[in-house]
Amino acid sequence: VVLRRPSLARYDATVAREKSSVGREALAYADALYNLARHLTGNATDADDLLQETYARALGAADGFVPTGTLRAWLFRILRNTFIDGYRRRRHDPARPGMDADATEDAAEMPREDFDSDQLRAVVGTEIEQALQALTEDARAVILLDLEGMTAVEVAEVMGCAVGTVKSRLTRARAALRSRLHEYARKQ
């Protein structure tokens, strides 16, 4: 016991310091993660829970785990996975609209855009948010990750897809968003 204690104590202290250090670095992304959580869940309460569960999953056990990509992409990936897990649990809850409801439409061929871009600029923030909410989770996530300034490699890591497909997904997602924004613009 006498021999063992110093080694364990030193390991625990090292782990605690590393964990605290990774924790501090990870917490620097709290706002960015919360922003995605808020747009994915659509409300503050679920976004709070999602952010807490994300950190619990990412930093839940003291260890020296090092993500293969960037810490930022790893955290966003865990947040998205956690959201999808939660969705899968309640997907038959009629009070929660399905995130795959519009998948077919968002995945469709790129539409011909015959609307005026100046009209689009007239829509307001809440309408953009509603239009975003109407997209599939996949489309919403890729738009928001790109907006976050992530590289295609990081977005691919978060989305679990090939780097080569990120551009096409993003292009289609933004086209689907534009189409919905145009509906708001037309009403004005």
Add this chain to the structure above:
Amino acid sequence: MTCAEIREHLLEYQRKQLAESLRVEVDQHLASCADCRHWAEGERATTDLLERRLPRYSAPLELKRRLEARWAPSAVPRWRWARAIVPLAAAATLVAGGTFFWQRHADRVDANRLVAEAANDHLRVLYSEHPLDIPSGGIHQVKPWFQGRLDFVPVVAFDGDADFMLQGGAVGYFIDRKAAVLVYKRRLHTISLMIVRADGLPWPTHDLQRMGRLKARVERSRGFSVVLWRDGELGYALASDLNAAELLDLGAKIAGP
């Protein structure tokens, strides 16, 4: 390039991130294609709206403080050297013994992460109203269902039997990666099996128990038995309220002869 290919490059073009040769090609295409020019205007308007008008939410301060207190405490207890002063004669033994216990302890701490995740995933199966994406008509029906849904083939050598009846499968998430989730029943007990790519996760290498042709770590978490093992490129986690011996029995069947 086709119009579709040009459109996939437009964002980078507008952000001035395209290589020179591609930029020239997009320039030339836009000069001659009204549809793509119109699309480019739409992209610019979309960027303006997203960057200027889409509400951006910050985590509430109270939530951030709570997270900070939990995950990044500023004061870290330090090992007190004074307590470690031992006779010089014991120094060599201290190094050897310390290394041994350090590795064992590190291994256990690392495994806790996987154990906690396995218990969480099992709870998700238990609490989910519809935990299965594919109800079982046997392993030969369940395994092909995973094709195209995972970037690996879940290797399972056990079809299920009267003792361990295969209920079906689903795609789940294990920490940072996709997992094949198989659900078995033994009497009234539910058993979750998570199969993932093993790379990058700290699979236990110490304190293993014999499990058929392999060895596995047996742990308990929140009343659940959890069995972890690695077999080549894949990692496996079994979780249930069954006792560990029964899970090891199932694990041996899953690993195969």
